[in-house]
Amino acid sequence: xxxxxxxxxxxxxxxxxxxxxxxxxxxxxxxxxxxxxxxxxxxxxxxxxxxxxxxxxxxxxxxxxxxxxxxxxxxxxxxxxxxxxxxxxxxxxxxxxxxxxxxxxxxxxxxxxxxxxxxxxxxxxxxxxxxxxxxxxxxxxxxxxxxxxxxxxxxxxxxxxxxxxxxxxxxxxxxxxxxxxxxxxxxxxxxxxxxxxxxxxxxxxxxxxxxxxxxxxxxxxxxxxxxxxxxxxxxxxxxxxxxxxxxxxxxxxxxxxxxxxxxxxxxxxxxxxxxxxxxxxxxxxxxxxxxxxxxxxxxxxxxxxxxxxxxxxxxxxxxxxxxxxxxxxxxxxxxxxxxxxxxxxxxxxxxxxxxxxxxxxxxxxxxxxxxxxxxxxxxxxxxxxxxxxxxxxxxxxxxxxxxxxxxxxxxxxxxxxxxxxxxxxxxxxxxxxxxxxxxxxxxxxxxxxxxxxxxxxxxxxxxxxxxxxxxxxxxxxxxxxxxxxxxxxxxxxxxxxx
Amino acid sequence: xxxxxxxxxxxxxxxxxxxxxxxxxxxxxxxxxxxxxxxxxxxxxxxxxxxxxxxxxxxxxxxxxxxxxxxxxxxxxxxxxxxxxxxxxxxxxxxxxxxxxxxxxxxxxxxxxxxxxxxxxxxxxxxxxxxxxxxxxxxxxxxxxxxxxxxxxxxxxxxxxxxxxxxxxxxxxxxxxxxxxxxxxxxxxxxxxxxxxxxxxxxxxxxxxxxxxxxxxxxxxxxxxxxxxxxxxxxxxxxxxxxxxxxxxxxxxxxxxxxxxxxxxxxxxxxxxxxxxxxxxxxxxxxxxxxxxxxxxxxxxxxxxxxxxxxxxxxxxxxxxxxxxxxxxxxxxxxxxxxxxxxxxxxxxxxxxxxxxxxxxxxxxxxxxxxxxxxxxxxxxxxxxxxxxxxxxxxxxxxxxxxxxxxxxxxxxxxxxxxxxxxxxxxxxxxxxxxxxxxxxxxxxxxxxxxxxxxxxxxxxxxxxxxxxxxxxxxxxxxxxxxxxxxxxxxxxxxxxx
Numbered sequence: 003x004x005x006x007x008x009x010x011x012x013x014x015x016x017x018x019x020x021x022x023x024x025x026x027x028x029x030x031x032x033x034x035x036x037x038x039x040x041x042x043x044x045x046x047x048x049x050x051x052x053x054x055x056x057x058x059x060x061x062x063x064x065x066x067x068x069x070x071x072x073x074x075x076x077x078x079x080x081x082x083x084x085x086x087x088x089x090x091x092x093x094x095x096x097x098x099x100x101x102x103x104x105x106x107x108x109x110x111x112x113x114x115x116x117x118x119x120x121x122x123x124x125x126x127x128x129x130x131x132x133x134x135x136x137x138x139x140x141x142x143x144x145x146x147x148x149x150x151x152x153x154x155x156x157x158x159x160x161x162x163x164x165x166x167x168x169x170x171x172x173x174x175x176x177x178x179x180x181x182x183x184x185x186x187x188x189x190x191x192x193x194x195x196x197x198x199x200x201x202x203x204x205x206x207x208x209x210x211x212x213x214x215x216x217x218x219x220x221x222x223x224x225x226x227x228x229x230x231x232x233x234x235x236x237x238x239x240x241x242x243x244x245x246x247x248x249x250x251x252x253x254x255x256x257x258x259x260x261x262x263x264x265x266x267x268x269x270x271x272x273x274x275x276x277x278x279x280x281x282x283x284x285x286x287x288x289x290x291x292x293x294x295x296x297x298x299x300x301x302x303x304x305x306x307x308x309x310x311x312x313x314x315x316x317x318x319x320x321x322x323x324x325x326x327x328x329x330x331x332x333x334x335x336x337x338x339x340x341x342x343x344x345x346x347x348x349x350x351x352x353x354x355x356x357x358x359x360x361x362x363x364x365x366x367x368x369x370x371x372x373x374x375x376x377x378x379x380x381x382x383x384x385x386x387x388x389x390x391x392x393x394x395x396x397x398x399x400x401x402x403x404x405x406x407x408x409x410x411x412x413x414x415x416x417x418x419x420x421x422x423x424x425x426x427x428x429x430x431x432x433x434x435x436x437x438x439x440x441x442x443x444x445x446x447x448x449x450x451x452x453x454x455x456x457x458x459x460x461x462x463x464x465x466x467x468x469x470x471x472x473x474x475x476x477x478x479x480x481x482x483x484x485x486x487x488x489x490x491x492x493x494x495x496x497x498x499x500x
Numbered sequence: 501x502x503x504x505x506x507x508x509x510x511x512x513x514x515x516x517x518x519x520x521x522x523x524x525x526x527x528x529x530x531x532x533x534x535x536x537x538x539x540x541x542x543x544x545x546x547x548x549x550x551x552x553x554x555x556x557x558x559x560x561x562x563x564x565x566x567x568x569x570x571x572x573x574x575x576x577x578x579x580x581x582x583x584x585x586x587x588x589x590x591x592x593x594x595x596x597x598x599x600x601x602x603x604x605x606x607x608x609x610x611x612x613x614x615x616x617x618x619x620x621x622x623x624x625x626x627x628x629x630x631x632x633x634x635x636x637x638x639x640x641x642x643x644x645x646x647x648x649x650x651x652x653x654x655x656x657x658x659x660x661x662x663x664x665x666x667x668x669x670x671x672x673x674x675x676x677x678x679x680x681x682x683x684x685x686x687x688x689x690x691x692x693x694x695x696x697x698x699x700x701x702x703x704x705x706x707x708x709x710x711x712x713x714x715x716x717x718x719x720x721x722x723x724x725x726x727x728x729x730x731x732x733x734x735x736x737x738x739x740x741x742x743x744x745x746x747x748x749x750x751x752x753x754x755x756x757x758x759x760x761x762x763x764x765x766x767x768x769x770x771x772x773x774x775x776x777x778x779x780x781x782x783x784x785x786x787x788x789x790x791x792x793x794x795x796x797x798x799x800x801x802x803x804x805x806x807x808x809x810x811x812x813x814x815x816x817x818x819x820x821x822x823x824x825x826x827x828x829x830x831x832x833x834x835x836x837x838x839x840x841x842x843x844x845x846x847x848x849x850x851x852x853x854x855x856x857x858x859x860x861x862x863x864x865x866x867x868x869x870x871x872x873x874x875x876x877x878x879x880x881x882x883x884x885x886x887x888x889x890x891x892x893x894x895x896x897x898x899x900x901x902x903x904x905x906x907x908x909x910x911x912x913x914x915x916x917x918x919x920x921x922x923x924x925x926x927x928x929x930x931x932x933x934x935x936x937x938x939x940x941x942x943x944x945x946x947x948x949x950x951x952x953x954x955x956x957x958x959x960x961x962x963x964x965x966x967x968x969x970x971x972x973x974x975x976x977x978x979x980x981x982x983x984x985x986x987x988x989x990x991x992x993x994x995x996x997x998x
Contacts, residue, residue: 221918225962471723
């Protein structure tokens with residue numbers, strides 16, 4: 003196919019959601035009857051559907067024609083066959099904790115939700131497929147259905163002496179299938195790396211109803227192309243993930259958490275480099291927050307000022323390992339060095355004395371999302387950038403927003419992974435503010451060869467701006483891959499590729 | 501496309517290499533002139549080409565029509581455009597250390613090598629693209645051309661305080677591009693995991709001459725499908741990897757190596773589970789050898805019997821970490837527990853007192869390949885199996901070979917990754933022996949839901965038996981992916997998919 007296929011990168015932001023749905027039929031009572039015949043749980047109440055069509059931050063409100071909640075893979079496959087036959091658009095839905103509108107229907111005019119309302123999308127919820135099927139203790143692998151909540155998975159594998167190589171603020175609601183579909187990152191990425199390395203196998207129902215099953219306890223299998231990799235981070239546009247086989251590291255037996263206040267972002271970067279040297283593989287998390295983030299947490303979420311003095315930046319360091327003395331020794335070595343090195347710019351710091359104190363320190367970081375949302379309507383950006391230049395983007399956006407009354411600009415995130423969460427709160431969403439921010443933020447990111455979506459994905463929010471981080475050639479081949487798995491384009495239309 | 505496409509799994513082993521090449525034109529002097537016009541180094545000497553067409557264990561001898569060795573990506577792209585235009589078959593070649601004939605031309609009748617000899621394949625060597633381009637010390641990432649030898653890469657990043665998350669016996673010859681193309685595993689897989697997690701970006705030249713460039717220092721980038729994952733382990737059948745961006749862990753500052761002799765394979769498995777508990781993330785390698793492997797090493801490679809008594813199985817344990825005391829404490833804890841637990845079946849053991857002794861212990865494991873090759877003509881199998889049942893396959897093959905004079909059957913490998921290297925040496929290759937082994941070994945592996953190629957890949961050896969580890973649905977979609985990137989099928993024909 004070469005690159006002859008037209009790539010609409012850079013021009014598609016003008017395509018309205020309604021237009022993207024134009025080719026699809028409306029969900030009718032007849033469709034509902036056909037789905038009811040193959041799926042044991044189905045919802046048509048307009049109010050329930052409206053809730054399932056709204057993302058949790060309230061930025062996206064679409065219209066579902068019906069919601070199906072299959073109980074097993076066979077039902078998912080049967081649902082897909084009905085939808086493929088009718089050409090219906092299908093939106094796979096996990097815990098609905100995403101931030102880019104990837105798991106809810108697109109906006110599509112008036113008329114509300116439900117069959118025969120003009121709504122065009124079938125929401126396929128994985129919530130009833132929530133069994134933890136088995137844990138292979140020899141291999142350190144869990145086999146689970148896609149709808150298992152991450153926190154439940156963590157609790158189950160902890161009993162067997164393992165941990166899940168993934169931890170997020172949304173763990174109480176997000177589903178492991180959704181984590182895989184969005185290639186979730188989170189706070190332990192710096193230790194355990196990407197899901198591309200941790201997911202050993204998947205069961206995926208394709209738009210045709212075919213089931214692609216690579217579930218395994220084997221860490222090594224080089225017998226052809228690793229197709230499952232394509233579904234990791236495809237945001238439900240290539241297939242519906244129904245089961246996950248996930249590699250499990252041994253649960254750390256000891257942890258140590260410290261919060262250090264530093265005088266500048268450059269010092270935070272230097273501190274992180276030092277932490278890697280002193281902690282080695284005991285590094286468990288390397289997070290940062292600016293002072294404005296902390297102030298948002300203090301104002302809008304519970305928490306108290308963590309250090310005696312307010313400092314411009316905060317670095318949260320977690321070390322973990324198999325033995326208490328080894329972890330303590332590693333952390334001591336880091337702290338001693340940090341306090342004795344003026345060039346690291348450490349102004350103050352605290353080492354958690356127990357689990358309670360550690361949780362309080364972690365709360366400050368985890369409450370950043372809630373804190374900034376309390377400050378207004380929030381524009382959220384999730385960027386990867388060269389570490390040393392990461393905060394420049396926050397500062398330049400702060401300057402751009404100087405004239406907007408009540409604007410609050412914060413930067414926090416996964417410093418060890420060069421992943422910045424840039425958030426801008428304003429009294430209300432407006433096109434003026436949006437024009438100040440976009441495409442500016444994307445251009446600034448692209449200029450530094452960064453990623454405009456480090457861990458949140460593209461969803462419907464960023465599908466039309468993917469070209470800032472992907473070449474035309476790459477986008478053309480992505481489209482060709484989409485055509486292989488979903489030739490009718492019925493899976494999650496308007497997401498990822500537009 | 502669904503699964504309507506015909507899948508030849510299970511029936512294609514009858515297709516002779518000659519037949520696979522039938523559709524391709526012969527390499528002519530005209531082709532050589534066209535390639536010479538775009539590539540700064542080119543080889544037509546029949547003897548040189550014969551060498552480049554033979555794999556290092558002497559099992560495969562094909563016929564190259566010409567060898568090109570481009571100096572940069574532009575030359576690779578130009579070569580691909582010439583070959584695509586002429587419909588010529590192209591075999592990408594790295595360090596040629598593979599074990600399944602993936603990097604050499606197929607057998608194709610008589611007539612020798614060189615243009616106008618009837619040979620049909622262009623060998624594309626990456627050997628001149630051997631620059632280590634840069635090391636990003638903030639991110640811990642190296643950017644290198646595909647032809648860099650793994651050992652050179654390790655030496656370069658070690659100077660910057662990092663290590664390569666990959667180590668193999670072939671490190672003195674293998675290329676990092678070949679490592680990625682074959683998704684090489686090796687002895688530190690148990691610590692650092694798969695290249696699917698460690699490769700941050702690739703530059704790939706596609707059969708069309710298009711360049712797909714995802715090189716990056718960013719660990720996180722969720723802006724669409726992760727296309728680079730498809731090339732990891734595709735064995736040069738989808739594109740030619742020209743550059744690699746590889747994540748680097750910090751170099752361990754301390755290591756400790758022990759060799760334990762145990763009374764049974766079950767004890768070896770129990771010991772490995774214990775080692776994970778006591779070493780936690782300090783686990784650096786968990787290898788095993790049976791007594792026959794050691795005897796082959798003693799007979800055919802240098803080395804001395806490592807323990808006072810001969811034991812049925814040997815487990816090599818390496819711990820590594822950021823501090824000497826922490827690593828020593830972890831290893832002590834393991835050894836104390838191992839010696840005090842009769843159920844772990846430890847009969848004897850030794851802890852390396854220094855680097856020299858550690859190297860001697862490692863040599864025993866690394867010399868297994870050489871040792872068994874000294875025992876005759878070797879059939880090599882590389883299997884993943886449920887850990888506890890892994891050695892059953894060795895024992896049953898030993899029984900099957902009981903009637904073959906001079907047959908030696910050994911099992912060794914990466915016990916922590918459930919990866920068994922089953923090797924059978926006989927006085928000479930014969931169809932009788934082959935019929936004893938195949939499809940028996942593959943059937944036994946499939947019966948346990950194992951992988952018939954854990955880390956070596958399929959190459960030309962196992963392309964026709966991939967169906968033992970992959971479903972028809974998976975094979976059909978692999979074929980569709982191949983068609984997306986290589987619609988003419990000119991890249992490495994007869995490998996991976998046949």
